[in-house]
Ligand SMILES: NC(=O)c1ccc[n+]([C@@H]2O[C@H](COP(=O)([O-])OP(=O)(O)OC[C@H]3O[C@@H](n4cnc5c(N)ncnc54)[C@H](O)[C@@H]3O)[C@@H](O)[C@H]2O)c1
């Protein structure tokens with residue numbers, strides 16, 4: 001079989017960009033991205049796409065209506081496809097067995113059942129969603145149990161490694177493409193079909209083929225290792241604050257070791273897409289009766305969580321331990337720059353804590369929709385009335401910071417670096433505080449202007465004071 005027709009179930013942050021790039025690079029293949037959400041599909045077919053990703057608009061414009069289609073008709077797309085990507089969401093379970101840890105596979109199962117119900121010809125089904133090890137086997141069970149006579153399936157694991165904010169570049173220049181499949185002639189043939197799609201733009205030596213389980217586990221392992229680096233640097237940032245070392249200097253010194261490398265060593269406020277995948281790994285370890293391994297990866301999550309709490313506690317402590325009645329501006333609500341995604345964003349925790357403490361919050365983020373901010377805060381328990389009376393959302397940083405007692409920078413958007421902080425200082429309440437949760441601002445300039453400045457991983461203007469060793473470090 002030569003793949004001529006691709007269907008993707010799930011038009012989200014992964015399905016949309018991934019299939020747009022496939023359509024761009026494989027003009028002879030018809031790519032149809034479907035979603036059960038009519039609203040999302042309507043947005044994909046409009047001028048304002050449902051997700052913000054640098055470069056995505058251009059790719060969609062180049063292919064949409066030619067060989068790239070967004071549709072709500074899942075059945076029709078499944079029927080005509082040779083190869084089907086499952087790119088549906090796999091959030092952490094919020095109820096029942098494995099609550100708070102295991103991934104909720106109901107959308108993956110729903111997708112598999114949909115394929116089984118509709119398919120009338122052979123299909124290669126590709127697991128693109130991030131799933132636990134053995135998920136391919138579960139998908140196969142569903143497909144086989146509902147198989148029509150004469151229809152056969154091959155399941156491949158092809159995890160996605162793109163990061164939001166750089167998705168198009170990551171897809172075009174992937175470090176590697178990973179394809180796992182059944183170790184049989186039919187499995188190898190299916191792997192080869194998918195390889196040929198990626199070979200339109202990815203050199204063969206960067207396409208890695210493995211067995212299905214290795215592929216599934218490699219995705220969780222990659223995220224776990226990345227998260228572990230961030231947790232490690234965040235852990236060291238607390239040591240820096242307590243000693244007078246500067247985490248930026250430490251990260252640079254450590255990262256110049258070629259065995260360690262400089263990437264993913266930026267201390268920050270914490271919070272990320274990683275959490276659900278590491279929880280997934282923890283749950284797998286628990287289920288496999290590997291408690292030490294589960295505890296190890298759990299500690300990576302705990303450190304990330306702790307960083308958010310530590311940073312927010314520092315804000316409140318600096319503001320004389322009370323924020324009640326104060327107006328505080330949060331700059332940035334997305335979990336990182338160049339995306340409108342707020343899932344697991346540290347800003348949600350910061351905003352909730354400050355609202356619980358009685359502060360009024362003003363928020364500005366260049367790409368996050370107002371409705372998303374409302375939804376996120378309601379989800380963490382802030383009542384609509386409280387939101388109505390204590391939250392304002394602005395369209396620019398200058399309006400958002402006016403009359404505030406403090407600014408908390410939660411997302412590292414480039415535009416925050418070049419704001420006119422003199423003008424901002426002039427229109428703030430005094431003393432004016434700024435908490436740089438991303439370490440992107442010019443702290444010396446802010447101090448010169450008159451701000452009280454706090455950041456992560458260094459104690460500005462007070463080196464080596466109040467060392468907190470209970471004993472000398474050598475004696476520890
Ligand atoms: N967001 C990322 O950066 C990223 C990167 C790599 C991997 N992943 C993984 O990829 C998967 C998808 O993530 P996402 O961020 O794109 O999620 P998302 O929530 O943005 O999109 C998932 C979409 O799937 C749709 N859907 C659910 N069930 C469906 C069905 N049966 N048929 C059709 N559509 C259905 C939903 O309506 C939703 O629009 C997850 O497993 C995630 O962990 C995400």
Ligand SMILES: O=c1ccn([C@@H]2O[C@H](COP(=O)(O)OP(=O)(O)O[C@H]3O[C@H](CO)[C@@H](O)[C@H](O)[C@H]3O)[C@@H](O)[C@H]2O)c(=O)[nH]1
Pocket residue numbers: 130160161162163164165223226230263264265266267268269270271272273274277335336337
């Ligand atoms: O040095 C760093 C790097 C990142 N972060 C933060 O860590 C989080 C995650 O960042 P990043 O990994 O860049 O974005 P994601 O879109 O979450 O991408 C991760 O998660 C995806 C979903 O599984 C994977 O596909 C990607 O490979 C993996 O990088 C964000 O809040 C970043 O601000 C830091 O605090 N310091």
